[in-house]
Amino acid sequence: MKRYLVIRSLQSLLALLAISVIAFAMSHLTGSPVDAMLPDDAGPEEAARLTKLWGLDLPLYEQYFVFLGNALQGNFGDSIKWQGQTAFGLVLERLPATIQLGGFAIIVSTIIALPVGVLAAVYKDTPFDSAGKLVALLGQAMPNFWLGIVLIWIFAVHLHWLPTSGRGGFSHMILPAIAMGWFQVAAFMRLTRSAMLEVLDSEYIKLARIKGVPERRVIWVHALKNAAIAPLTYFGVIAGSIFTGSVVIETVFAWPGTGLLAIDAIRGRDFPVIQAVVVTFAGVFIVANLIVDTLYAYLDPRIRYQ
Amino acid sequence: MRSPSERPALEVRDLETRIDTKLGLIKAVDGVSFSVEHGETLGIVGESGSGKSIAALSILRLVPKPSAYIARGQVLLDGEDLLEKSENEMRKVRGKRISMILQDPQTSLNPVFSIGFQVVEAIGMHADAPRKTLVQRAVEALRRVRVADPERRVDDFPHQMSGGMKQRVVGAIALGSFPSVLIADEPTTALDVTIQAQYLRLLKDIQQETGLSIIFITHDFGVVARMCDKVAVMYAGRVVEYGPVRAIFNSPAHPYTKALLNSVPAVEEDVDRLYSIKGQPPAFWDMPKGCRFEPRCDVAMERCKTEYPAKLAKAATASGGHYADCWALEEPEWIPSRS
Numbered sequence: 001m002k003r004y005l006v007i008r009s010l011q012s013l014l015a016l017l018a019i020s021v022i023a024f025a026m027s028h029l030t031g032s033p034v035d036a037m038l039p040d041d042a043g044p045e046e047a048a049r050l051t052k053l054w055g056l057d058l059p060l061y062e063q064y065f066v067f068l069g070n071a072l073q074g075n076f077g078d079s080i081k082w083q084g085q086t087a088f089g090l091v092l093e094r095l096p097a098t099i100q101l102g103g104f105a106i107i108v109s110t111i112i113a114l115p116v117g118v119l120a121a122v123y124k125d126t127p128f129d130s131a132g133k134l135v136a137l138l139g140q141a142m143p144n145f146w147l148g149i150v151l152i153w154i155f156a157v158h159l160h161w162l163p164t165s166g167r168g169g170f171s172h173m174i175l176p177a178i179a180m181g182w183f184q185v186a187a188f189m190r191l192t193r194s195a196m197l198e199v200l201d202s203e204y205i206k207l208a209r210i211k212g213v214p215e216r217r218v219i220w221v222h223a224l225k226n227a228a229i230a231p232l233t234y235f236g237v238i239a240g241s242i243f244t245g246s247v248v249i250e251t252v253f254a255w256p257g258t259g260l261l262a263i264d265a266i267r268g269r270d271f272p273v274i275q276a277v278v279v280t281f282a283g284v285f286i287v288a289n290l291i292v293d294t295l296y297a298y299l300d301p302r303i304r305y306q
Numbered sequence: 307m308r309s310p311s312e313r314p315a316l317e318v319r320d321l322e323t324r325i326d327t328k329l330g331l332i333k334a335v336d337g338v339s340f341s342v343e344h345g346e347t348l349g350i351v352g353e354s355g356s357g358k359s360i361a362a363l364s365i366l367r368l369v370p371k372p373s374a375y376i377a378r379g380q381v382l383l384d385g386e387d388l389l390e391k392s393e394n395e396m397r398k399v400r401g402k403r404i405s406m407i408l409q410d411p412q413t414s415l416n417p418v419f420s421i422g423f424q425v426v427e428a429i430g431m432h433a434d435a436p437r438k439t440l441v442q443r444a445v446e447a448l449r450r451v452r453v454a455d456p457e458r459r460v461d462d463f464p465h466q467m468s469g470g471m472k473q474r475v476v477g478a479i480a481l482g483s484f485p486s487v488l489i490a491d492e493p494t495t496a497l498d499v500t501i502q503a504q505y506l507r508l509l510k511d512i513q514q515e516t517g518l519s520i521i522f523i524t525h526d527f528g529v530v531a532r533m534c535d536k537v538a539v540m541y542a543g544r545v546v547e548y549g550p551v552r553a554i555f556n557s558p559a560h561p562y563t564k565a566l567l568n569s570v571p572a573v574e575e576d577v578d579r580l581y582s583i584k585g586q587p588p589a590f591w592d593m594p595k596g597c598r599f600e601p602r603c604d605v606a607m608e609r610c611k612t613e614y615p616a617k618l619a620k621a622a623t624a625s626g627g628h629y630a631d632c633w634a635l636e637e638p639e640w641i642p643s644r645s
Contacts, residue, residue: 203413209368210408211428211479212401225418300418301463 001297001304008293012286019282024067026278027271028060071279077272081265087272091258091280097167098250098257101180102242104173109181109188114231116185117192121200122219132189139186148179148252165254176253180246184238191234195227202226228299236292240285313385315519316365316404316487317341321379323357323364326372332590334360334374336543342487342536345513347520349530349551351566352540355587358523361540362489365521366404367396383487402432405480406489410496411472415464421448421475422460429482447478452508470501474508481512489521494529506532527570531555539563542588542598549628559630562599597633609633 034050051057055066070076076087120132155175156164163172199205200223208222209215250259258277265273297304323335335357342348350358363369365381367388381388383403388396408414416424425444426437433440441460448456451474464472473493480488490509494502506529513520522533530537530551537554539547539562547560558564565583585602588594594601600610615631 203408203410204416206368207406207408207414207476207479208416210366210400210406212397212399212431213427214397222416222419226416301420302417302465305463305466 004297004303005294008290012290015286016282020068020071020279021064023275023278024064027275076276079270079273081268081270081273087276090261090273091276094256094258094261097255098259101173101176101255101257105177105181106184106239106242108177109184113185113188114192117189118196118219118224120189120193121196124197136186136190139182142182144179144183145248145252147182148176148249151175151179167256176249176255180242180249187234188231192227192231195230196223199223199227225299229296232292232295232299236289239288314341315344315384317382318365319380319382321361321364321381322377323360323369323374324377325374329591333543334590335364338545340538340545340548342519342521344519345517346536347513347522347534349534349537350521350523350540351525351527351530351537353525353587356540357543358540359491362406362491362521362523365489366400366406398432401428401485402483403485404487404489405485406491407476407480407493409492411469411476412496414476415472417464420460421462421464425475425478425482428479432483444482447482448475450481450512451477453478470497470505473497473505477508484516487519487521489523491523527567539566542593543590544598544631546599547630553628559628559635560632561603561605605634607633
């Protein structure tokens with residue numbers, strides 16, 4: 001168990017390092033950042049001065065190590081677009097809003113999808129299963145930006161039940177959470193259903209019934225613990241993407257999270273902020289997957305004893 | 307009325323189990339009867355798809371839902387009809403009074419729970435005792451099936467054990483609550499030959515110690531000869547021959563049984579080509595009207611095509627209770643042949 005976790009953690013660090021190289025290279029691939037920072041009428045002397053000031057005349061690897069050293073201290077430089085604020089400070093400032101919305105969406109969708117997926121497998125080919133299929137089909141077929149707009153149109157514009165956009169009380173979270181979570185519910189539910197179907201057909205489930213184990217326990221203990229691996233893997237993927245903020249949803253609902261920040265930073269060619277965002281997102285992804293890996297080991301002894 | 311002591315441990319009467327398949331409703335078990343006395347072993351023999359496993363699951367009322375269901379018959383456990391019990395009452399029968407060992411030990415233990423958890427759970431389902439006592443009983447159950455060092459093995463997980471060892475654990479789960487009937491569905495098919503012999507001996511030993519009745523499902527006549535007192539031969543959902551193991555081996559009455567016995571390769575004989583029965587078993591959705599073995603039978607008559615050999619025609623051919631579904635038994639010139 002310990003060995004497994006140590007190996008996984010080292011792998012995560014390696015991944016983070018690779019991400020830092022990509023984030024660094026990215027800003028150099030699109031041309032010199034100096035061009036973006038200077039006014040149009042600036043002369044070559046001005047450009048040379050700024051290049052020297054920012055250390056852009058140094059060899060690339062040296063620039064990378066400077067970048068890495070600073071990044072490790074949480075220093076990605078100052079924002080270009082938002083004057084007077086540090087890039088990392090901006091990301092940290094926006095992160096709580098994203099985690100709030102994402103966390104809400106993911107908790108609600110898990111609470112809905114897991115039991116529905118399990119029951120859809122148990123009651124396969126019944127009206128309950130068909131209804132679940134329909135919900136899943138809708139969730140997977142509707143693009144979330146479109147769903148967001150439709151939800152605003154119905155519940156905010158026409159019915160005036162909920163606010164159209166922005167961050168505020170609980171009521172502000174409902175529409176974006178639905179727009180964000182429906183797809184997850186769909187995918188989660190289908191994965192849980194198919195994993196459960198496979199497990200319920202297995203010999204050890206038959207043996208549990210032969211032992212006299214009540215059906216409820218057979219389903220929720222014996223079967224679910226085995227079936228949980230597939231949805232858990234997917235959970236790692238969506239947890240990462242949800243906690244880094246859905247760029248689309250945050251834009252549609254003007255939700256002031258990191259997703260919206262990323263879009264604004266890209267539009268303004270604000271490289272320090274983009275780099276800070278990319279590295280933070282990568283960090284969140286990696287931590288989410290590390291947690292999932294730990295949960296794997298908890299669920300499956302075959303992983304624990306590797 | 308027979309006294310309780312004379313009553314069979316388990317008696318199945320006229321059992322019919324249907325399965326709703328894409329190709330229509332089939333009778334996977336079609337009017338099957340057999341019984342097993344206390345301390346006795348009944349072998350159910352037949353090829354795959356003959357309905358023997360479904361018959362076994364029907365006894366525990368665990369046929370795959372919702373496609374399969376028991377349409378009629380009686381399953382009498384010490385005189386009580388299990389088919390009339392509620393699901394809750396059935397749960398107290400499963401694992402407590404009737405247990406079952408499945409074919410493949412590699413898949414019949416839950417990979418995510420420890421051995422101890424699985425044995426303790428089986429015992430705890432039917433005993434109200436503190437956990438500590440249950441763990442002790444689980445260790446004892448593992449010791450009874452000759453698992454070495456059971457105190458330590460309880461913390462192991464299935465993937466840390468060999469196939470033979472896992473099948474012993476399955477045995478401990480099945481026998482943990484001292485059932486009176488054990489159904490063993492090809493328990494040694496997936497094991498190595500040497501492990502197989504050990505396991506069969508173990509079952510025999512436990513039977514002698516506890517007076518357990520065993521229903522042994524197999525397609526291996528060698529195993530039948532070693533283990534069983536009585537045999538039921540199944541073909542296409544029906545028991546076509548039924549009787550004491552000696553009678554079946556020495557004077558098989560049904561052409562199918564004869565053919566099966568001929569298919570067993572003899573060690574001392576040197577043959578170029580193994581005997582095989584011509585043709586295929588009939589499809590369940592396209593059953594012959596008469597005898598189900600008729601299309602493959604060497605001694606089939608006109609009558610066999612149109613009429614199933616009725617129960618009346620089950621003539622006793624040898625000493626006590628040896629029956630077969632075959633019209634040939636009614637023919638005066640028919641002489642039981644030795645195979």
